[in-house]
Amino acid sequence: MSLPTSLPPLPASLPDSMRDLDLAACQAVLEAALHGADDGEIYFETRESESLVFDDGRLKHSTYGADQGFGFRVVAGETVGFANAAELSVGAVRRAADAAVLAKQGKAVNLSLSASLATSPARSNARHYGEHDPIGSMAFGDKIALLEAINDYARSRHPGVVQVSASVAADQRHITILRAGGEVYHDYRPLVRLSIGVSVEQDGHRESASAGGGGRIALDLLSDPQYWQAQVDEALRQALVSLEAVPAPTGEMDIVLGPGWPGVLLHEAVGHGLEGDFNRKGTSAFSGKMGQQVAAKGVTVVDDGTILDARGSLNMDDEGTPTHATTLIEDGVLVGYMHDRLSARQMGVAPTGNGRRQSYAHQPLPRMTNTFMTGGQDKLADMLSSTKRGLYAVNFGGGQVDITNGKFVFQCTEAYLIEDGRVTAPVKGASLIGDGPAVMRQVEMIGDDFRFDPGVGTCGKAGQSLPVGIGQPSLKIRGLTVGGTGA
The missing domain is CATH 3.30.2290.10 (PmbA/TldD superfamily)
Incomplete structure (x- = not known):
């Protein structure tokens, strides 16, 4: 040459x-x-x-x-x-x-x-x-x-x-x-x-x-x-x-997630499992499921590095590939993964602009940029009023996820009881326990109130920390396990 x-x-x-x-x-x-x-x-x-x-x-x-x-x-x-x-x-x-x-x-x-x-x-x-x-x-x-x-x-x-x-x-x-x-x-x-x-x-x-x-x-x-x-x-x-919070109850119940930052659950429990390297190696809960129904109808998940001024946006990724919107799940069907150049070449597809690295001292890996679930038609008020007994989770703290099976535990920093269709007492010590693929199939209602987080997200993988964006509308999810200290 x-x-x-x-x-x-x-x-x-x-x-x-x-x-x-x-x-x-x-x-x-x-x-x-x-x-x-x-x-x-x-x-x-x-x-x-x-x-x-x-x-x-x-x-x-x-x-x-x-x-x-x-x-x-x-x-x-x-x-x-x-x-x-x-x-x-x-x-x-x-x-x-x-x-x-x-x-x-x-x-x-x-x-x-x-x-x-x-x-x-x-x-x-x-x-x-x-x-x-x-x-x-x-x-x-x-x-x-x-x-x-x-x-x-x-x-x-x-x-x-x-x-x-x-x-x-x-x-x-x-x-x-x-x-x-x-x-x-x-x-x-x-x-x-x-x-x-x-x-x-x-x-x-x-x-x-x-x-x-x-x-x-x-x-x-x-x-x-x-x-x-x-x-x-x-x-x-x-x-x-x-x-004013009381101890959170335990047991299986319906969950209503607020819009915006609660998308961190989607990011951790589902997003990492859609990164190309895990699927190339067959270690993701989503490996080998391309074209299959992996979520409820209406669920569409996108990673988009082109959102104006967003924390996770990039003009190009850390390999020089321009970022763009990559649809990962469309109407519940798995249609794509996030790729750097290595995983794309080995899986026979085009890079998606997701090759990211923490700094010059790190190698690029398939990583999320701004990852979100798109909005639907349902009203938050209807999600709440249709819930007999449940939890309304508005804000989240940290969590743990096993990429191989999607199992997660997330701590709620702000949550409320839902009793007979009404939001009642705030609770403390609540955690949500489940697995990402199952949660995606248990989505019953998708809100019309989509929004992004305020620009504070940070994502860790393989010892590398990167700024990311997170977003979702309000969601109603049936039958999720809640851990707490109350009755």
């Missing part, structure tokens, strides 16, 4: 450390390393991050970090050679290539050309977020003033408030991917998050709750008083509800 005589011009916004790097020399190293391989790339990344934490009426932590480096990957069959370094130099790239090419050992190499090398991703000019500076868009003093204002407002809202914590976090990354044939891909990724925690005390009993939001936006958009005051009020509301 002949080497390109020149590379495309670099974006003006690219950091100096990347502009000073001899990409043409790096490209030559890559071409040699990929000779006889099936796929591979050099993934360059520069990152800046900042976080301020305000607690107990004062600024407790202020951190700033900067990092840069690259990951060099060579794929031969199912074998992956990967090396990374926190150094941007041609010498470091050459040393990484020496390690990564070991993936080709034992593979019969066509010495005339890299005949099996996968085609580079098609390009897209679509942009799903702006190129604003999430760190510099607000002065440092203004960020402290914002956190002080949040603290003062929260304490003024109720005499029982005993503690307020608030934090702002911002992250910006420049991504450059080199692929065979002189293909170069660039992306700039901003990300911000506002988090607010409130603790209230009454008669010696204390409860806490949190709220917040974020996305691939400028931090000053979160500083609008109308926005952050609503987040404070929401955290306070949840904490006050918890003060």
Whole structure:
């Protein structure tokens, strides 16, 4: 394969450390390393991050970090050679290539050309977020003033408030991917998050709750008083509800899930099972079920990395593939999986733009972006009124899932009893127990009130943590097991 005589011009916004790097020399190293391989790339990344934490009426932590480096990957069959370094130099790239090419050992190499090398991703000019500076868009003093204002407002809202914590976090990354044939891909990724925690005390009993939001936006958009005051009020509301909660009952009952963040149950119990690597290996509860009815009629699940300014959105994934909307379950039928380039090639399908990595020090894996169930026609009021005895789950905390069988346990942070079609007492200590595939078949009603979470989702897999989006309408699910401490 002949080497390109020149590379495309670099974006003006690219950091100096990347502009000073001899990409043409790096490209030559890559071409040699990929000779006889099936796929591979050099993934360059520069990152800046900042976080301020305000607690107990004062600024407790202020951190700033900067990092840069690259990951060099060579794929031969199912074998992956990967090396990374926190150094941007041609010498470091050459040393990484020496390690990564070991993936080709034992593979019969066509010495005339890299005949099996996968085609580079098609390009897209679509942009799903702006190129604003999430760190510099607000002065440092203004960020402290914002956190002080949040603290003062929260304490003024109720005499029982005993503690307020608030934090702002911002992250910006420049991504450059080199692929065979002189293909170069660039992306700039901003990300911000506002988090607010409130603790209230009454008669010696204390409860806490949190709220917040974020996305691939400028931090000053979160500083609008109308926005952050609503987040404070929401955290306070949840904490006050918890003060009145009674122990949750146990047993099998119908469940009504609220819209938005409760989609975390869908994300964990179903979403991971639809990622391509688990299905390629046959370890998912959904393996081998393509084209089969795996959920109730009306259930449609989509992963979409193109939603404007959303936390999980990407202009391209971490292999250079443009993101798009991928339908996974349509009207209850399994129609697709989420793929990176490796799982797509081995399953004989096209990549879906879901190859994601935590940083340059990690390999890409099939990962979710913004995953959600689409809305239906039912009313939340009808779901509640049609439930004789059940649980109305509005907010969730953490959970555990076994991908191989879909079994899960999720803790409810805000839930209410449903008795004779009416929402009654708030409960505490409730957990939902079941398995994802069964839950999807037990969906009875799908609400017309779809919404996304406020932009706070983080997903873990194989030791890698990534920002994601979650969404769903209200749902009624029959016969789910509730764990609790009450009768």
